[in-house]
Amino acid sequence: MIGGYKAMFSRLVIGSCLAACAVLAQEAEERPEEKIAEKNPFDTAADAALGRQYFLGHCASCHGPEGEGGRGVNLTTGRYRMGSSDRELFRTIRRGIPGSEMPGVGLSETEIWRVITFVRRIGAQGAEEKAPGDPNAGRAVYEGKGACVQCHWITGRGGVLGPDLSEIGLRRSLKFLRESLTDPDKHIADDYRTYSVVTRSGERVRGIKLNEDDYTIQLRDSKENLRSFKKADLKEVKREPASMMPTYATAFSSTELENLVAYLSSLRGKAK
Numbered sequence: 001m002i003g004g005y006k007a008m009f010s011r012l013v014i015g016s017c018l019a020a021c022a023v024l025a026q027e028a029e030e031r032p033e034e035k036i037a038e039k040n041p042f043d044t045a046a047d048a049a050l051g052r053q054y055f056l057g058h059c060a061s062c063h064g065p066e067g068e069g070g071r072g073v074n075l076t077t078g079r080y081r082m083g084s085s086d087r088e089l090f091r092t093i094r095r096g097i098p099g100s101e102m103p104g105v106g107l108s109e110t111e112i113w114r115v116i117t118f119v120r121r122i123g124a125q126g127a128e129e130k131a132p133g134d135p136n137a138g139r140a141v142y143e144g145k146g147a148c149v150q151c152h153w154i155t156g157r158g159g160v161l162g163p164d165l166s167e168i169g170l171r172r173s174l175k176f177l178r179e180s181l182t183d184p185d186k187h188i189a190d191d192y193r194t195y196s197v198v199t200r201s202g203e204r205v206r207g208i209k210l211n212e213d214d215y216t217i218q219l220r221d222s223k224e225n226l227r228s229f230k231k232a233d234l235k236e237v238k239r240e241p242a243s244m245m246p247t248y249a250t251a252f253s254s255t256e257l258e259n260l261v262a263y264l265s266s267l268r269g270k271a272k
Contacts, residue, residue, distance in 0.1 A: 040086040042113040043120070051118030054111050062101070067122040068173035071101060071189070076173050078123035079268070089116045131174055131262035133255070138263025141256050146248065154267060161208065161224055162245060163189060167269035177261045182249040185242050194240040195219060197229055205229075206240065 056065060059072075067075035078084075082092045093112050096104035107115065142148045151162040158165075172180070179186055188194075195209040197217065205227055207219030217237060218228045222244065231237065248257065 036087050036090050037113075038085075038087055040090075040113050040116055040120075042110060043117045047114045048117045048121050051111075051114035051116070054107060054115050055118050058105050058107065059115065064173075064176075066173075067119065068176050069171045070187075073167075073171050074169075074173050074176070075119055076122050077170060077268075079170065080123075081170070086116060089119065131258070131265045133258035133260070133262030135259070135263040135266040137256075138259035138261065141252065141260045142263055145252070145256070146260060151245070155269075159224060161220060161222065163192060165264065165267055167267060169265045169268040172264075174261055174265055177264050178257070180245075181252075181257060181260065182247060184245040184247055188243050192243070194242060194244050196236075196238050196240055197234050198236040199229070200233055200235055206244065208244065209239075 055063075055067075062070055062072035063075050064070045064072075069075070073081070080089060080092070082088060082097060090109075090112055092102075093107075093115060094104055096102045105112070148165075149158045151159040153160055153164045153166065155166045168177070176187065192208055194206060195217070196204060196206045197219065198204050205219060205221055207221040207227060210218045210220055210226070212218070215232070216228060216230055217234075218226065221227055248260075252260065
């Protein structure tokens with residue numbers, strides 16, 4: 001009987017704790033945002049300079065030192081998917097974006113406002129940046145001479161060996177796009193690093209690493225075949241310094257290159 005009372009008491013305590021957690025979670029969800037100012041109170045040139053320092057320390061590893069994009073989106077376009085008001089930008093930076101690689105930052109309110117001031121500055125500059133090429137002609141290069149559609153995916157069509165380009169115009173600046181076409185080894189996303197393996201029979205396979213553990217490694221080869229290898233059956237596993245993407249520095253004329261950059265820059269997904 002005593003054991004039964006103990007079990008009942010434990011269930012009551014656990015139930016009370018769960019109920020309290022639910023109430024606190026609901027209160028957090030419903031907590032008003034009046035503590036976040038509608039307008040940035042720190043928006044001078046001096047604030048922007050300080051914001052740049054905070055940005056370099058906390059944001060540049062993903063967004064690039066000048067906001068040009070990398071693992072994170074390109075911030076020089078002046079477009080922000082989670083909202084563009086000062087309050088929305090503050091909330092995004094403070095809390096991060098659930099379900100994405102962007103975490104919240106441990107900066108003070110004043111520091112966050114100054115980061116926003118810096119981001120606003122680079123966004124205003126980037127919004128004026130226009131690709132000089134012809135996007136329609138660039139699309140023809142992309143689908144034809146460049147054969148980019150074989151490796152890259154755009155809104156439901158293309159290959160998967162390279163990154164999805166459906167929103168590449170939001171994620172990369174014009175400079176970054178040009179460099180990626182003429183010097184693809186300069187910027188290689190972590191998810192698209194090239195690896196090579198050599199089997200004991202002498203077969204060499206190059207591809208994008210999908211997964212690796214202590215005993216196996218899985219690659220997607222140049223024909224998009226999924227290959228799985230036991231490490232015990234391999235003579236060599238090596239990370240290659242070069243990208244699987246070829247350089248187009250000499251393959252395209254300057255006009256073709258600018259047209260292709262203009263097309264890629266126009267790919268910005270659906271406005272949100």
